[in-house]
Amino acid sequence: MRTLRTLPALFKVGFVSALAYRAEFLVWMLTSTLPLIMLPLWHAVAEQAPLAGFSQGRFTAYFFTGFIVRQLVGNWASWTINYEVRSGALSQRLLRPIHPIWFYATESLASIPLRSAFAFPAAVIALLVTDTSNLAHDARLWAMVPVAIFGAWAIGFFAHVAIGALSLWMHQSIKVVEIWSAGFFVFSGYLVPIAVFPRWLQSSPHWMPFEYMHGFPIDLITGALSVEQATRSLGAQWCWVGILGLVTVALWDRGLRRYGAFGG
Amino acid sequence: MRLERHLAVLRANLRLSFLLAMQYRWEFLLDGAMSLLWTAAAIVPLYLVFEERPRIAGWTYGEALLVMGWFTLLDGLLKGAINPSLVTVIEQIRTGTLDFVLLKPADAQFLVSTARFKPWRLLALGASIAIFVYAFSLLGTGPTWGGVAQALAMLAAGIVVLYSVWILVISVAFRAVRIDNLRYLFEAVFEAGRWPSTVFKGVLSFVFTFVIPLALMTTYPAEALLGTLPWERFAAAWAGALVFAAVARGVWLRSIGSYTSASS
Amino acid sequence: MHERTAGLAASLRSVFRREHKLVKAVDGVTFSIARGERVGFLGPNGAGKTTTLKMLTGLLHPTSGTIDVAGHVPQRREAAFLDQIMLVMGQKQQLIWDLPPADTFELNRAVYRVPRDRYDATVNELTELLELGDLVKKPTRELSLGERMKCELVAALIHQPKVLFLDEPTIGLDVSTQVKVRDFIRSYNERYGATLMLTSHYMDDVAALCPRVIVIDKGRLTFDGSLDELVRNVRPEKRLTLHFRGDVGDDALSPLGQIIERSEGQVVLQVAQSELAAAVSRALATLDVVDLTVEAAPLEEVMSELFTRGRAARAREAGREPDEAE
Incomplete structure (x- = not known):
């Protein structure tokens, strides 16, 4: 109850600090343009004929949507946590009567308005350069979009917070984040749409969490999925949210007990 | 005497960097291994698209691999020899300890740009040679001696440009320290050097040839190896590189002249 | 939210129009130092x-x-x-x-x-x-x-x-x-x-x-x-510290100099250089003195007085009361 009452205040703090670091935010956003830089390559590939059903226009829709999704669901909590564990700032947080996970969650969510504002121009460009045939037409699919985006954020968030918790045991867990990110880059459809993967590799991403953080929301928005397929993927996505959520909470409880015992 | 002093400083800095690398050897080794893994992962999309098309934007798979090889080499240089020093300088500007560097009786630009190296990153050198061997085995030919010489000369010009860009980034940092994440932005843009420059059309093609001359860094050396780089273009590229270097040196001298440390 | 917008506008302005103001950090300082000094x-x-x-x-x-x-x-x-x-x-x-x-x-x-x-x-x-x-x-x-x-x-x-x-x-x-x-x-x-x-x-x-x-x-x-x-310039007065026996009232001590510190059986007085000899002999004559020391004022105090004076002088120059300065 008490946690719920403090949430609005936490959101406000998160929003104001995001605003204070707006310049950094903008540069960070621009660094995630890698998929857009990949786009010319895909255009060159699809110049004469579509590749695995991807025409040039479809590639454009895919990567612009991907850019926007990434802006909305991006996370960096593990860096914050690593820093706070090393600098001792975590001890300060633990003095407060709110579980630190809430704090990290509100900080991440509170920056979404600002990130949406930055992502907005990209969305406008995307709409101008592609025609609507590359977007979903069924209202039921669009109804699923917010849930899917929130799920995508939640998977990334829990993974980051869980990896951040590892820094309570290890010297630092930044390297683990890098390994997680490598998995993300390859298997989420970030650089290569999963539909373009060779056949023998196509089914394996479905068994990993990465696709539900990126490729799935894009496919949903670009109308690549039927309602039935989308429902199944949404179910799988939220299974991952549940699993990672449980792992995260368990890791933090054990980690904090250890932190309390050794003082970090 | 002057040269001798600078060589001694270079040797001392290399020694320090090696000692630092040994102190955190697992971290650095993991770093090197990760970058190799990335190189391998980056070839996958190339392999996939050339499975579908024999020729993209005028390049065959083997030829495009040569571009990738030069990119791998320069990326290793960037992250092993140029980037670490830059990070050190920005930290020194932030804390005001750059004063100590400016008080040393040696060229400040030299001291600043040789401050730190990451020896493990030189593993990329081996990776790029492996890529070259693989590419030429696919092409079924070998480079001519003239081609190798021209490619190496082209590579030198590429390094000059890359280094000059970094000096410009540092000069910006003198005025606004918070710009330090500009380097991440450049790293993101640099990724576009993986592809042959003919992939890019319109504005991007202009930007990557003249503003941030990625074409000069990776595509031209690859063409030189293939023996298709005209000498006029070679000469123009070198002239451009020298202009870049002169501008960077000028801007550097101006910024250092107007520099007053952070906490006076 | 109003303050935020103001801050944003201000920082944007400073991006486009950097205002330069020449602040004289050091002005008219001349000195020379000999080797080994x-x-x-x-x-x-x-x-x-x-x-x-x-x-x-x-x-x-x-x-x-x-x-x-x-x-x-x-x-x-x-x-x-x-x-x-x-x-x-x-x-x-x-x-x-x-x-x-x-x-x-x-x-x-x-x-x-x-x-x-x-x-x-x-x-x-x-x-x-x-x-x-x-x-x-x-x-x-x-x-x-x-x-x-x-x-x-x-x-x-x-x-x-x-x-x-x-x-x-x-x-x-x-x-x-x-x-x-x-x-x-x-x-x-x-x-x-x-x-x-x-x-x-x-x-x-x-x-x-x-x-x-x-x-x-x-x-x-x-x-x-x-x-x-x-x-000597800033604080020509000396510090005279007296330890004495017996109960002595402030009225017996104040003629000796300005009382700075007073406790049971001890007093610290500020005495002008010229009156120091007189004050000491008078103290020895009127009090049961156990111990007596003469020192210059602590350097920290000398410096803080010097800087306060500097501030007051500047304020006078500017035609204001010292309190308003800063």
Whole structure:
């Protein structure tokens, strides 16, 4: 109850600090343009004929949507946590009567308005350069979009917070984040749409969490999925949210007990 | 005497960097291994698209691999020899300890740009040679001696440009320290050097040839190896590189002249 | 939210239109220092001490005026000049955090081209004087603040500079380390005949090291001379401390001088130099004195009075009451 009452205040703090670091935010956003830089390559590939059903226009829709999704669901909590564990700032947080996970969650969510504002121009460009045939037409699919985006954020968030918790045991867990990110880059459809993967590799991403953080929301928005397929993927996505959520909470409880015992 | 002093400083800095690398050897080794893994992962999309098309934007798979090889080499240089020093300088500007560097009786630009190296990153050198061997085995030919010489000369010009860009980034940092994440932005843009420059059309093609001359860094050396780089273009590229270097040196001298440390 | 928008607008404006305002940090400061002299450089916070040190080392360029240090113009940054000077800043360190200090020494050896045998001799001598022992082979991050400062000094002295600039070298150190660092600096000065310019917030440093002091306040030179002279000028009064037996009222003590401190059986009086002899003989005649000491006012107090006066004078110049100043 008490946690719920403090949430609005936490959101406000998160929003104001995001605003204070707006310049950094903008540069960070621009660094995630890698998929857009990949786009010319895909255009060159699809110049004469579509590749695995991807025409040039479809590639454009895919990567612009991907850019926007990434802006909305991006996370960096593990860096914050690593820093706070090393600098001792975590001890300060633990003095407060709110579980630190809430704090990290509100900080991440509170920056979404600002990130949406930055992502907005990209969305406008995307709409101008592609025609609507590359977007979903069924209202039921669009109804699923917010849930899917929130799920995508939640998977990334829990993974980051869980990896951040590892820094309570290890010297630092930044390297683990890098390994997680490598998995993300390859298997989420970030650089290569999963539909373009060779056949023998196509089914394996479905068994990993990465696709539900990126490729799935894009496919949903670009109308690549039927309602039935989308429902199944949404179910799988939220299974991952549940699993990672449980792992995260368990890791933090054990980690904090250890932190309390050794003082970090 | 002057040269001798600078060589001694270079040797001392290399020694320090090696000692630092040994102190955190697992971290650095993991770093090197990760970058190799990335190189391998980056070839996958190339392999996939050339499975579908024999020729993209005028390049065959083997030829495009040569571009990738030069990119791998320069990326290793960037992250092993140029980037670490830059990070050190920005930290020194932030804390005001750059004063100590400016008080040393040696060229400040030299001291600043040789401050730190990451020896493990030189593993990329081996990776790029492996890529070259693989590419030429696919092409079924070998480079001519003239081609190798021209490619190496082209590579030198590429390094000059890359280094000059970094000096410009540092000069910006003198005025606004918070710009330090500009380097991440450049790293993101640099990724576009993986592809042959003919992939890019319109504005991007202009930007990557003249503003941030990625074409000069990776595509031209690859063409030189293939023996298709005209000498006029070679000469123009070198002239451009020298202009870049002169501008960077000028801007550097101006910024250092107007520099007053952070906490006076 | 209103304040936020204002902040955003302001910061945007500053991106497009950078306003330049010439602030005179130092103005009309003239002095010269002889070879081998030890000079304390004093002034309140923001007086321009660090700015002056930075100009003397060539890190900042003066807009007008001339500077000559050891026959060179600092801002030209000639190698022959830089080879002769050093700067230690108590707040900043040049030692590489993750490596032992000895490795930073090595780097400086390369930078200053010190021959191996002379380098070994210097390092041995300096580490012995500072009682560092094997600490120079431990990573810097594992050293205490005092140990780090000592190593900073070694790193800055490897090339045996002739002109030493020390900016708050003892800041944050415990008293015994302060004393050790002070003694070390003096013995280096004596052994190598090096010229020394020191700023410090600890008046003990200045009193122990510097026969001569230069005081600047708000960028202007306000005093240049010996420390004794400074104290005489600012506070000619002496401190007379009396320990006595018996119950004595304030009315019996106040004729002797101005009472500063009063406790059971003890009083501290401020007495003008000219009346000191009279006051002492009168005290001995009227009181049952057990012990008696005469001292100058503590340096800290002298300085704070000097700076307060400076502020008051400036305020008068500006035609305002001192209270309104600042």
